[in-house]
Amino acid sequence: MFEAAEVGHRIDRETFEAALPALRVSLLEAQWAVHSKKAFPVIVVIAGVDGAGKGETVNALNEWMDPRHIRTVAFDTPTEEEAQRPRMWRYWQALPARGQIGLLFGSWYTDPIVDRVYRRSGKAALALAVERINRFERMLADDGALILKFWFHLSKDAQRARLEAIDRDPRHTWRVTRADWKQFEHYDRYYAVSEQVLRETSTGYAPWQVVEGADERYRHLTVGTLLHDALRKHLGATRRRRPPAATSTAPLVAPLDAVTVLGRLDLTRALGERKYERELARWQNELARLSQGKGFGKRATVVAFEGMDAAGKGGAIRRLTGALDARQYRVVPIGAPNEEERAYPYLWRFWRHLPRRGRMTIYDRSWYGRVLVERIEGLCSEADWMRAYGEINEFEEELVDGGGLICKFWLQISPEEQLRRFEEREQTGFKHHKITAEDWRNRTRWPLYQQAAADMIERTSTRLAPWTLVEAEDKHWARIKVLKTLVERLREAL
Amino acid sequence: MFEAAEVGHRIDRETFEAALPALRVSLLEAQWAVHSKKAFPVIVVIAGVDGAGKGETVNALNEWMDPRHIRTVAFDTPTEEEAQRPRMWRYWQALPARGQIGLLFGSWYTDPIVDRVYRRSGKAALALAVERINRFERMLADDGALILKFWFHLSKDAQRARLEAIDRDPRHTWRVTRADWKQFEHYDRYYAVSEQVLRETSTGYAPWQVVEGADERYRHLTVGTLLHDALRKHLGATRRRRPPAATSTAPLVAPLDAVTVLGRLDLTRALGERKYERELARWQNELARLSQGKGFGKRATVVAFEGMDAAGKGGAIRRLTGALDARQYRVVPIGAPNEEERAYPYLWRFWRHLPRRGRMTIYDRSWYGRVLVERIEGLCSEADWMRAYGEINEFEEELVDGGGLICKFWLQISPEEQLRRFEEREQTGFKHHKITAEDWRNRTRWPLYQQAAADMIERTSTRLAPWTLVEAEDKHWARIKVLKTLVERLREAL
Numbered sequence: 002m003f004e005a006a007e008v009g010h011r012i013d014r015e016t017f018e019a020a021l022p023a024l025r026v027s028l029l030e031a032q033w034a035v036h037s038k039k040a041f042p043v044i045v046v047i048a049g050v051d052g053a054g055k056g057e058t059v060n061a062l063n064e065w066m067d068p069r070h071i072r073t074v075a076f077d078t079p080t081e082e083e084a085q086r087p088r089m090w091r092y093w094q095a096l097p098a099r100g101q102i103g104l105l106f107g108s109w110y111t112d113p114i115v116d117r118v119y120r121r122s123g124k125a126a127l128a129l130a131v132e133r134i135n136r137f138e139r140m141l142a143d144d145g146a147l148i149l150k151f152w153f154h155l156s157k158d159a160q161r162a163r164l165e166a167i168d169r170d171p172r173h174t175w176r177v178t179r180a181d182w183k184q185f186e187h188y189d190r191y192y193a194v195s196e197q198v199l200r201e202t203s204t205g206y207a208p209w210q211v212v213e214g215a216d217e218r219y220r221h222l223t224v225g226t227l228l229h230d231a232l233r234k235h236l237g238a239t240r241r242r243r244p245p246a247a248t249s250t251a252p253l254v255a256p257l258d259a260v261t262v263l264g265r266l267d268l269t270r271a272l273g274e275r276k277y278e279r280e281l282a283r284w285q286n287e288l289a290r291l292s293q294g295k296g297f298g299k300r301a302t303v304v305a306f307e308g309m310d311a312a313g314k315g316g317a318i319r320r321l322t323g324a325l326d327a328r329q330y331r332v333v334p335i336g337a338p339n340e341e342e343r344a345y346p347y348l349w350r351f352w353r354h355l356p357r358r359g360r361m362t363i364y365d366r367s368w369y370g371r372v373l374v375e376r377i378e379g380l381c382s383e384a385d386w387m388r389a390y391g392e393i394n395e396f397e398e399e400l401v402d403g404g405g406l407i408c409k410f411w412l413q414i415s416p417e418e419q420l421r422r423f424e425e426r427e428q429t430g431f432k433h434h435k436i437t438a439e440d441w442r443n444r445t446r447w448p449l450y451q452q453a454a455a456d457m458i459e460r461t462s463t464r465l466a467p468w469t470l471v472e473a474e475d476k477h478w479a480r481i482k483v484l485k486t487l488v489e490r491l492r493e494a495l
Numbered sequence: 496m497f498e499a500a501e502v503g504h505r506i507d508r509e510t511f512e513a514a515l516p517a518l519r520v521s522l523l524e525a526q527w528a529v530h531s532k533k534a535f536p537v538i539v540v541i542a543g544v545d546g547a548g549k550g551e552t553v554n555a556l557n558e559w560m561d562p563r564h565i566r567t568v569a570f571d572t573p574t575e576e577e578a579q580r581p582r583m584w585r586y587w588q589a590l591p592a593r594g595q596i597g598l599l600f601g602s603w604y605t606d607p608i609v610d611r612v613y614r615r616s617g618k619a620a621l622a623l624a625v626e627r628i629n630r631f632e633r634m635l636a637d638d639g640a641l642i643l644k645f646w647f648h649l650s651k652d653a654q655r656a657r658l659e660a661i662d663r664d665p666r667h668t669w670r671v672t673r674a675d676w677k678q679f680e681h682y683d684r685y686y687a688v689s690e691q692v693l694r695e696t697s698t699g700y701a702p703w704q705v706v707e708g709a710d711e712r713y714r715h716l717t718v719g720t721l722l723h724d725a726l727r728k729h730l731g732a733t734r735r736r737r738p739p740a741a742t743s744t745a746p747l748v749a750p751l752d753a754v755t756v757l758g759r760l761d762l763t764r765a766l767g768e769r770k771y772e773r774e775l776a777r778w779q780n781e782l783a784r785l786s787q788g789k790g791f792g793k794r795a796t797v798v799a800f801e802g803m804d805a806a807g808k809g810g811a812i813r814r815l816t817g818a819l820d821a822r823q824y825r826v827v828p829i830g831a832p833n834e835e836e837r838a839y840p841y842l843w844r845f846w847r848h849l850p851r852r853g854r855m856t857i858y859d860r861s862w863y864g865r866v867l868v869e870r871i872e873g874l875c876s877e878a879d880w881m882r883a884y885g886e887i888n889e890f891e892e893e894l895v896d897g898g899g900l901i902c903k904f905w906l907q908i909s910p911e912e913q914l915r916r917f918e919e920r921e922q923t924g925f926k927h928h929k930i931t932a933e934d935w936r937n938r939t940r941w942p943l944y945q946q947a948a949a950d951m952i953e954r955t956s957t958r959l960a961p962w963t964l965v966e967a968e969d970k971h972w973a974r975i976k977v978l979k980t981l982v983e984r985l986r987e988a989l
Contacts, residue, residue, distance in 0.1 A: 059821045064813060069828040069859055073821040081575050106822065315561070322562050327553045328569040328600065332562045340834045365563055 002196050006154040006213040010223075017218040024225050025065045031232040032102065036070045039100035039344065040239055041145040043232065046108045049153030050191070051181045052163035053214025058153070059104050061221045062228070072097050076107035085357035086301065087403025088112070089137070093352040098344035099145075109134055110198065117194045118187055127194075131201045133395070140392050142206035143384075144346040147235040150207060151224055152199060153214040157188050163215070250387045253456050261455035262470070266413050271475035284484035285324035291488065292325050296495030298359035301405045304487065305367035308412030309450060310440045311422040313473050313480075314365055317412065320480045321363065321487065331356065335366040347371055347381075347389075348396055358404055367409075368393055372457045377449050390460040397466040406494045407466040408487050411454060412473035416447050496690050496697075500648040500707040504717075511712040518719050519559045525726035526596065530564045533594035533838065534733055535639040537726065540602045543647030544685070545675045546657035547708025552647070553598050555715045556722070566591050570601035579851035580795065581897025582606070583631070587846040592838035593639075603628055604692065611688045612681055621688075625695045627889070634886050636700035637878075638840040641729040644701060645718055646693060647708040651682050657709070744881045747950050755949035756964065760907050765969035778978035779818035785982065786819050790989030792853035795899045798981065799861035802906030803944060804934045805916040807967050807974075808859055811906065814974045815857065815981065825850065829860040841865055841875075841883075842890055852898055861903075862887055866951045871943050884954040891960040900988045901960040902981050905948060906967035910941050 035043060047055050063071055074095040083091045089109065097103030113130035116122040122130075138148055155163060164181060184191070203209040212223050272280065291297060304321070306314040322330055333354045342350045348368055356362040371389040375381045397407055414422075423444075426436045443450070462468040469486045473479035529537060541549050557565055568589040577585045583603065591597030607624035610616040616624075632642055649657060658675060678685070697703040706717050766774065785791060798815070800808040816824055827848045836844040842862055850856040865883040869875045891901055908916075917938075920930045937944070956962040963980045967973035 056820055056822070060817075060819075063821045064817045067809070068813065068816050068821075068826045069809070071821075072825070075822040104821065315563070319558060319562065323554075323558045325554075326550055327557045327565075327567040327598065328550070331566070334563040 002199055002209075002211055003154050003192065006211045007156040007159075008213070009215065010213045010219045011216045012218040012222055014218065017222060020222060024222070024229065028065050028225060028229045028232075029067065031229055031236065032066045032070065034236055035102075035232060036067075036100045039098075040236060041147055042097040042099050042141075042345075043102040043147045044097060044141060044149070045102065045104050045228065046110065046148070046150040047104060047106050047153070048108065048110050048150070049212075049214065050155050050160055050188075051184060052160055052167060053153035053155045054217060054220050055106065055153050055214075057217060058151075058220050058224050059106070062104065062225065065225060066102070070100065071102045071104060073104040074106065076105070076111065082357065086355055087399045087405065089399050090352060090355060090403070093349060096141075096345060096349065098341075100344070109137065110202075114191070114195050114198055118191050127198070131198060133399075134202050135204060136391070136395050138202070138204065138207040140348075140388075140395070141346060143388055145239070146346075147231060148207035149228060149231055150203075150209045151227075152195070152209055152211045153220070154211050155214045157192075159215050160185060160188065250391060253387075255452060261451060262458055263411075263413050263451055263455055266470055266472050268413065268415055268418075268472050268474040270472045270478045272477035272481060274477075277477035277481065280481045281320065281484070284481060284488055285320070287488045288321070288324040288484060288491070291491045291495065292329060292361075294495065297491070299404065300494060301356045301358050301400070301403070302361040302491070303356065303364070303400060303405055303407045304361065305364045305369070305407070305409045306412065307367060307369050307373065307410070307454070308471075308473065309414060309419060309447070310443060311419050311426070312412035312414050313476050314412055316476055317410070317471075317480050317483045318363055318365060320484060324484075325361065329359070330361040330363060332363045332365060335364055335370060348392065351396070355400070355405075368396065369409075369457055369461070372461075373450065373453050374443075376453050377446055390457075393461055394463055394466075397461075397463065401465045406490065408490050409461075409466060409468050410471055410483055410486070411458065411468055412471045412479055414473050416444070418474050419444065496693055496703075496705060497648050497686065500705045501650040501653075502707070503709065504707045504713045505710045506712040506716055508712065511716060514716060518716070518723065522559050522719060522723045522726075523561065525723055525730065526560045526564065528730055529596075529726060530561075530594045533592075534730060535641055536591040536593050536635075536839075537596040537641045538591060538635060538643070539596065539598050539722065540604065540642070540644040541598060541600050541647070542602065542604050542644070543706075543708065544649050544654055544682075545678060546654055546661060547647035547649045548711060548714050549600065549647050549708075551711060552645075552714050552718050553600070556598065556719065559719060560596070564594065565596045565598060567598040568600065570599070570605065576851065580849055581893045581899065583893050584846060584849060584897070587843060590635075590839060590843065592835070594838070603631065604696075608685070608689050608692055612685050621692070625692060627893075628696050629698060630885070630889050632696070632698065632701040634842075634882075634889070635840060637882055639733070640840075641725060642701035643722060643725055644697075644703045645721075646689070646703055646705045647714070648705050649708045651686075653709050654679060654682065744885060747881075749946055755945060756952055757905075757907050757945055757949055760964055760966050762907065762909055762912075762966050762968040764966045764972045766971035766975060768971075771971035771975065774975045775814065775978070778975060778982055779814070781982045782815070782818040782978060782985070785985045785989065786823060786855075788989065791985070793898065794988060795850045795852045795894070795897070796855040796985070797850065797858070797894060797899055797901045798855065799858045799863070799901070799903045800906065801861060801863050801867065801904070801948070802965075802967065803908060803913055803941070804937060805913050805920070806906035806908045807970050808906055810970055811904070811965075811974050811977045812857055812859060814978060818978075819855065823853070824855040824857060826857045826859060829858055829864060842886065845890070849894070849899075862890065863903075863951055863955070866955075867944065867947050868937075870947050871940055884951075887955055888957055888960075891955075891957065895959045900984060902984050903955075903960060903962045904965050904977055904980070905952065905962055906965045906973055908967050910938070912968050913938065 035041065047059060049055055059073060063073065072095070076091065076095075079091065092105075092109050095103065095105060113122070113127055113134070117127045142148055164185060199209045199211070210223075210227055212220055214220055306318060308314055318332060322332065331354070338347070338350060351364070351368045354362055354364075371381065371393070372386050376383075376386040400407055423436055423440065458468045458470070469482070471479050471482050529535065541553060543549055553567060557567065566589070570585065570589075573585065586599075586603050589597065589599060607616070607621055607628070611621045636642055658679060693703045693705070704717075704721055706714055708714055800812060802808055812826060816826065825848070832841070832844060845858070845862045848856055848858075865875065865887070866880050870877075870880040894901055917930055917934065952962045952964070963976070965973050965976050
């Protein structure tokens, strides 16, 4: 893949200066079109060998375009906040919003490549990392992003010469460090590993462009032109966008008899007052004990609650937080996304609130809204929610890999019980605010929601992040089951 | 102040259990009223001696109310990200939005008190810290916040007994550390310093409530009742809110002859093409050199641009960023605040983007919008923008104190030049998007904007953060003046 970038591409000053003004105007116009329509996010990955002029070219792009709508981010050693969260967290935080251009140095490619070069990881680990990168970029592309990846290449001789030249230049010595020279010793291995990674991650939706780094004018003009052409093409494609193509997700088939895993739950399960109080004390104490132990500090715990309106999510959450120290947890209620959140892929706002190790985030409704309310109410396209099953599994896998523990609860009630609770709420002073017209409307779509929930459970109950189905007709039973399950999952994990 | 909290307040179980159900319902209703109307933010500061049950009471509040709209934050040793920014940065990040309740452990009171107890700071430093706290809380209150501050107190004997008891209880030993016992040795001094700080910061808009911590039931019920009463009272006051009272800010008086500091600028200043190119290269090189030096890494640089539409802010910014490495700076364009930003005090979104040390944030329009566009277009009340002068000075003082450097540029052009540029933009392909109907409308209010700018400069040009007035009729002159000023400020500071 790198051979074509070792041929000594050059552009002379005259050609460069003749081409530049028109390119700048076109680039600016294309950037403006993307920005003014908030058309899509532009993700530009900048990678390659040291000394190949990555920084200079990024500076040129910032100079040629409007820097107010560019976000340049350089990833270095993870900060403390970053190290406490899953590996991908900091990349999610750095994603550009729709209408913005993100120039990312040292992206999600750095660790997999460097780990393999220094033999800190094996072949299988690299293959897995590549697989995950492809799925991540696929998700971004499916969400509409334009993804460009530039690899700045130098032949071994050229790199040596470049490092020496920078070393000699007194204005630049700060740029070449001992680490750079150290890394140069591994040139051949670095070459082999990155070539493999590039080959395996150069996809139709996120292709790599290898750019020879030796000549500054060639490098600048090549990157500028490729970026411009890609912006134009993507703007055109977005305008003409057909209804999204059928995805590669297996189709959903509703069972003929309409019996789902939810219908099989035994909703008569209940607990009497006295037994409930005893069990509540027991499991809350146990949860308190676990949350104060050392093991808890090593895991980031994520708890998600889903269920029909009035299924008792709030009550269950309060019994759970009642056992914890308020400094350890955060409850995040999920409603319709706000303005800012809508400018990012839908998982962005959940990444944002992920707990650090030693903390717990409790989501009252969650990322599963995509395959429940958004599916039923038509808030996103079928292709969007169909691919969400896979994206969600991927997301949860990342969490668990990053030291997380996930508990997901579906609270099941019957339509009759929901009606009873709605009416009760309307009559109880401080609860009447809990019932809105929307709740009554959603109620009419009960079977659709039930089918969506059954599909969701089938597709996203994984070994790493299983669903717990909770018989919630009796609040006591439900609350104890939630507490007990959480305690058991924690015990197992810590 | 603490004597009344050493009398041995107790509440027996019966009284407690009789009072609790009604209190919980009332608290929940009050919380709901605040939340559903997004009425105001509720800021609850939790402080006091170790072992006085702060954590337990916060847990009780979370249990009694809806934890989904409560944000509990405990401040510990600053993280790396926090340490790189001004002292108040992390508190701004933790402020609750309108409709939320923030329970803050270890607030802005901790450092001033602890530093004085351990004699790391003198009397004057403490006095200054107190003064700043009062101004900060005043700002929050003026913005509509309800501020409650609870000090959990224990007599010396009671604290010793409490620490020993916790120490003995196997379930709780994790809570008492050697540091707690070490701190106990300083009880008397801690008592004296905190009494002074409490006295001097207990204001009408943010009063302290000292709560005796020995008896859990007394503590819980007292805090719950005080919180409930304050919520109710503030809800009432907000509903009846008169037009905001005259502020304590000195009134603005327009000069009779309408001559302002802006009118005195010599707009004929200009630079020929050749001289401009030479100067540009010179100052950009100098800026590049400074930004690569060691001193730069120790300062957080903030640059703000203001000026009428088409004054050349964008062009000046690009000449400035052209000299920098894209990884060092971020350009933040400021428009109307979004949904999320509107839920916080207006300075919140500027705090949010503050650079860490070694970085530069360039604001294209800034926090001065409050006293310019918001004033002229009536987007906030007169009292709001009148008090903003003081709040802004305070904000900039915090930045400089926290290792920051601030450069503020006002770019001045004549109305005739603006008209010429508007027309030129409308005719130039890739610039036509820069002109909107709003620009034409704002133009009709030229004298009002000029007067507002003059008032702003008079009130906010301080020694720490002076305004630089830039004659911008000639773009060359303006760009060089901006670069040169920034270089000189940096040189002086580094």
